[in-house]
Amino acid sequence: MAKKVLVLGELKGGELRNVTFEAIAAASQVANGGEVVGVLFGENASSHAEKMIHSGADRVLVAENDELKQFTTDAYTQAFLQVVESEKPEGIMIGHTSSGKDIAPRIATKLGAGLISDAVDVEVNGDDVVFTRPIYSGKAFEKKQIEEGLVFATIRPNNIAPLEEDTARTGDITTVDVDIKDLRTIVKEVVKKTSGGIDLAEASIIVSGGRGVKSAEGFKTLEELAEVLGAAVGASRGACDAGYCDYSMQIGQTGKVVTPDLYIACGISGAIQHLAGMSNSKVIVAINKDPEAPIFDVADYGIVGDLFDVVPKLTEAFKKELA
């Protein structure tokens, strides 16, 4: 059955996030010949709406209220629910990002709906819409379906391929009136801590360090490699516990779960709880002194050696290669 599917786009640093295009691709499958309606909130949202159409949305609804400049649970939940009320969609796709994770369950509860979180794949067979999602931080997977009614899912970044951009596509861009009131949260300040603005969840390359990095200073070596590759820097729990880096960088079962195209593990032994967070990366490189380290069991390519010898040489080699 053809469906009308809403996709909540997301702006970060004045740009649409990749997960928006990935969610549009998921939505166009779920729509199954129906309509994909983009929804975008925030400053200058209308200037980004066209790109959602080029990426597969049929039309886009935008709201640029002052209260939507900065994400808050209340403002975004209220605004989105008003759009849902007027559009009456049969499907909703939202990125499984910090803000998507925050509001999607609230919206589902308000609508009395089921929700499938963190989908990495979607298959549509007639009326059946089946989502695949990781469980146990990627140690296993499950296939899930909504029992009936609204098909509602959040889409994990970096997994579903976006549709090819088509700049010839056209569609209506409409500003909607949303009424936002009684905000209970004030965001006073946002302190940027991420390096170069590359988010671990969306990074296509991650350079990650473990206890073998030995100190906060040691992470500079990895940062240099990351800079050459345009990569994000991650860490194992061991490195975070030892105080070499911030917990926001932790990858693993009690940290972030990542699926980049390339994961370079430096001085990480590969404890099971770390492997859970990164073993579904497309290509894994391990650099470790200990040839018996379990990280080599999941690595596609391994170098046995001291990371402080290997990583600077790798940085130089990539510099030449990518120059």
Added chain:
Amino acid sequence: MNIFVLMKRTFDTEEKIVINDGVVDEEGAEFIINPYDEYAIEEAIVLRDEHGGEVTVVTVGDEEAEKELRTALAMGADKAVLIDMEDFDEEIDHFTVAEALTAYLKEQDYDIILGGNVAVDDGAGQVAPRVAEGLGINQVTTITGIQVDGEKVEIERDVEGDVEKIETSLPLLVTCQQGLNEPRYPSLPGIMKAKKKPLDTLDIDDLDLDEEEIAAKTKTLDKYLPPEKGAGKVLEGEIDEQVNELVSLLKNEAKVI
């Protein structure tokens, strides 16, 4: 201050997952308090010690979860409540669990409710925000710092690595992120005291809920392990040669750069 903590009993993060016919094999597996919920319990105890009041830890599960509830009491919580789903005949999902917790909390006098950001088994992070919506209260997710001063609450929140400084007020639900605190281990006297602390069990009838109305909205068709990865290639030779070979493999074979 009346403080409630939403807790889940989960597989130990060190456990390997075994699946037979689409069902996760729990035989012999170690269970723990979901690590993110430990941050919630710790913060609840800290808030109580600072502001007075009581910490109640609530879980939805079966009687096996009494062990984890006792651990929470041994850490320093005052009361524990098990919402027992043993006799629940319908399927259970996040919606079901959230409805049960919401029904329980609606009857309580709460100032703040703390939960983990996510459970390490299912990984959805749905239950706590669903409860906040069900109760009609504000929420702040993935917090790494909290200060309560009367009704006023100042929070630091992790947003994909950046920090948002937030001002809000009670009543409030928060979900706890790594970095918030260092959960304490239960002390021996704590373990002794926990045995005498109240642990109440309720079921769906006690909460005046109808099974069919809170039955799962989603269904699981299958669970499976990812395909095993074949052994990779460990490079050989001088470090310089290995480095050059690696760059060439990543470019030409793996095609990721």
